[in-house]
Amino acid sequence: MLNFDWANGISVETAKGIIIGLFVLMGVAVLFLPKKYIYAGVEDPHWYHNLKLWAIAALAIIAGTYLYF
């Protein structure tokens, strides 16, 4: 159990799918964050203060990287 023997039957493609699924899940969770929380601390909000966009950009880059490799 300590060596994760149960995972030996899982293919690398499935593992990659799990990892990319994790990025997608995080992206969906970020989209549900309340607007007030995203802009907390900003006096005059503009579109570029929307941290959801920043997070989605980071997740898109990493998901693309794992798709490529």
Place this chain on the structure above:
Amino acid sequence: MLMGIDYFIIIAYMVGMMALGYYFKRFITSSDDYFMAGKSLPFWAIAMSLIVSDIGAVDFVGTAGQAYRYGIVVANFDWLGSVPGMIIAAFIFIPFYWRSGIYTIPEYLGRRYNQWAQLIASVTWIIFYTFGLGVTFWASGVMLNTLMGWPVWVSIIVTGAVVGFYTVSGGLSAVVMTDVVQMIIMFIGGGAMVFLGMNHVGGWEGLVDKVGAMGDQFSNHFELVLPSNTSTPYPWTGILFGLTFVMANAYWIGNQSIVQRCLAAKSEWHAKASLLLGAVLKMFIPILIIFPGLIAVVTNPGLENGDQAVPMLIRNFIPPGLLGLLFAAFFAALMSTIDSTLNSTATLWTNDIYRKYIKKDAPDKHYLNVGKITTVVILILSMTTSPITDTFPGIYVAIQTLLSFFQGPIFAVILMGMLWKRTTQWGGFFGLTGGILLALMLYTFKGSIFTIEDPFLYVSWWSFVGALIITYFITIFTTPWPLEKIKGLIYNVSDN
């Protein structure tokens, strides 16, 4: 061989760092300015500081060496092992810390659990950081000796003097702002080496084709995900469970030197944005530290020790002038790691130990002076004890590995304390101590327990799980704090 122009660039870099750090001296009038930069730091500076501090000079050589041996799978540490953790830290933990007004992670543990949890966490961090600084000094000195021919002590004294000067002068502001310049130098110097190397091997496609043609030994060199029964230290199960779920979160959420800079952000938005920008920048780090190892597979096949990859690239491709810039990049990586650790260790000592146990309620100026003196003492202590590294081969890896094990249990008790209001003080205390002991035990008997080569990812995961279980079982048999006492220390969605 270094030429006059190279020495000029290195000396100009050192003098520039000292001048920049000294400039921030004028803004230091209180302990809050020294340890927390007066809560004035912008997101872009924190992001750049976080990224450059995460890469040490030895990583340039050591990580490239790992990439030479195992391939691009090593990049998981900067991608899967950082980006999700940074996003979670940005949206859940860092805003919570920032609002609570704490200086240190042990301070949170002290307020949420008890003074013993705070004391153990603080003392452990201080010891590990101080010895860690020593081994970093020595390992980097040896590396620079190999690459440049400088005596080990010259590298240590020069680096220590420059870092000590600007860190004591300008506190956290100086640390972060010099890190900004250091990151730019690191990207230019390291990027130039990669550009020249890639050009030589025919670009990305040439690199992939040539490595692929070198035989079965290199067939997985461009695979980011390896099967769980691989004999390398990087099975996908270890990467996902040990690295992504535990080590990455523990590092970005529970490591004092990381969290401290985010706490010094000028607003909650800047604290969050710093980690998100950092996550984007992190995606480019493997280009600097992994690609040289992959390029060397083509240019210098058959190296017995992968750590020779970068020295070989330097010998083959770097012209005078650029060599100085590259070594300035190595110094930048070294100094950015040392300055951050130094400032965090001084913060831990002054706030969690000195202010709490040695001298309470002194004027703020007193704590400012203690912080500065502590910075100097730790610097001298780590420099003078650094030769211990030479006496115990492998201590550099051991210290880094043990430090990473300590982070799993800390993360477990932070998580339980923040998310479950029932968690008791003794649950947290024994979860922390029991988790650390479990990690040490698993590491000691790793040969008879684990089947992969270096199971540090599995040790990290299981010590985290062990800490969670211990915390849970001690909690259900002990009495929790009244809710009024832990108000503001538990994560509550309705607060947001």
